[in-house]
Structures are given as structure tokens and as C-alpha cells.
Amino acid sequence: IKDFHNRYPNIQFDIDTDPTKALIEKLKHGNIDFIISKFPKQKDLDLELIPLGETTYIFVGNEQYAHLVNHPISLKELQQYPLLVQKAPSNSRDSINQYFKQQEITLTMNIASSNLLIDFLKIGYGIGYVTKLYVEDDIKDKNLFELNVTPETEHIKYGVITLKRNILSSPCHTFIKYLKEATPFSKEENK
Numbered sequence: 001i002k003d004f005h006n007r008y009p010n011i012q013f014d015i016d017t018d019p020t021k022a023l024i025e026k027l028k029h030g031n032i033d034f035i036i037s038k039f040p041k042q043k044d045l046d047l048e049l050i051p052l053g054e055t056t057y058i059f060v061g062n063e064q065y066a067h068l069v070n071h072p073i074s075l076k077e078l079q080q081y082p083l084l085v086q087k088a089p090s091n092s093r094d095s096i097n098q099y100f101k102q103q104e105i106t107l108t109m110n111i112a113s114s115n116l117l118i119d120f121l122k123i124g125y126g127i128g129y130v131t132k133l134y135v136e137d138d139i140k141d142k143n144l145f146e147l148n149v150t151p152e153t154e155h156i157k158y159g160v161i162t163l164k165r166n167i168l169s170s171p172c173h174t175f176i177k178y179l180k181e182a183t184p185f186s187k188e189e190n191k
Contacts, residue, residue: 004178011171019090027163033172035161036179038091038131045164050176052159052183055133056152057095060144062124072150075105082126087111091156096129099153118144133158 004011016023020037027035028046039049059078061068086092100106110126118135121128122143138144160176162168168176 003182004175007178008171008174011174013171013175019086021090024161027161030166033162033166033168034176036159037161038156038158039161040091041094048162048164049157050160050162050180051157052179053133054155054157055131056155057092057099057129058132058135058153059127059129059147059149060121060135060139061127061147062122062144063142064124065127065147066145068147069145072148074150075100075103078127078149079105082110084110084117084120084126084128086117087113092129092131095154095156103151129153131156 001013016026016032018026020035020040023032023035023037024040024044024047026032036052038055039051040047059073061081065081085096088094117128117130118138120126121130122138127147132146135144139146160179162176
């Protein structure tokens with residue numbers, strides 16, 4: 001957004017942050033023009049999905065959980081630690097519910113607001129199930145540590161979501177084109 005703003009300083013956006021499901025409802029009601037988010041799992045024929053990248057969900061904890069990094073941890077082992085996830089409705093909450101159900105595991109979860117989840121993890125409130133893309137800098141800076149939980153979690157695509165029947169404004173088209181050109185993943189998908 002910073003680079004785009006430097007290139008096109010006269011284009012202004014209002015940014016709305018809500019769970020993807022809520023944003024899709026706003027999109028369908030004409031309250032927003034497009035969404036940048038993880039793609040919904042369920043097909044929706046009204047939506048156009050423009051891929052920009054791929055990430056995964058991971059389990060992370062702060063330094064008090066760093067000793068768990070060097071060996072694989074099963075979901076059964078994970079049951080002994082407090083687990084933080086985004087509250088429903090959210091894509092990550094749906095994902096972890098499905099992940100545990102597939103493994104026939106039931107965990108008691110401490111639920112944190114999606115806006116505070118990463119902050120709670122940094123202060124040691126528990127182990128969190130988060131989108132890797134959101135915590136890469138914290139992992140690099142050793143504020144959080146990625147745990148090797150087995151089985152592996154799913155890979156997810158993210159990008160721009162628009163309504164197929166919607167005619168976007170010129171600034172929206174310019175921004176989406178800019179994102180696609182700046183994203184190697186998007187170029188690979190369009191080959």
C-alpha cells in the first residue's frame with residue numbers, strides 16, 4: 001500500500017477490517033469494492049478470486065515454548081498447552097475446527113480476539129494457530145517460534161476478491177493491476 005500510495009498519491013482508499021465472511025457480505029451488498037484476504041473454502045459463483053500468494057496456518061509460541069521447536073509435536077501433545085485461536089466466525093477458526101475434527105482431537109481452546117491474538121502470543125499466554133504470513137517478521141525477530149506440529153496444516157491461497165457482476169472504478173482497477181504485477185505468485189498463476 002505504501003509503494004502504491006507513493007506512485008499514485010491522489011488515489012485514496014477506505015480500509016475496513018473484519019473477518020472475511022463479514023467482508024464478503026459487505027461486498028455483496030455494495031458497501032465495499034473488493035477484498036484482500038485468504039480465499040473462502042466454499043465456492044461462491046458470485047465471486048471472482050484473483051490469486052496473489054499462498055501461505056499456511058502454523059502453531060507458534062513465544063520464548064517459553066521455544067524448547068518445543070526442535071522436535072515434531074503431535075496434536076495429542078498440544079493438548080497440554082493453552083491454545084489461542086481467532087474467534088468465530090473466521091477462516092482460521094473454521095480451519096482449525098476442521099483440522100482437529102479430521103484428527104479426532106478435542107481441545108479446550110482459550111479464545112482471543114483476532115486483533116489481539118498475536119499480542120497475547122508474544123506475552124506467553126499460550127500457543128497460537130495463526131496465518132504464517134501474519135507472523136513471519138515476528139518469527140524472524142525471534143518474538144515468536146514456529147512449532148513443528150504433525151500432521152501438517154493446510155496451504156491456503158490469498159488474493160483479491162471481487163464480485164463478478166460488479167464494475168470497478170478506475171482506481172480499483174489500477175490498484176488490483178498493481179498488486180498483480182508486484183506479486184510473483186500471481187504471474188505464475190496467469191501463465
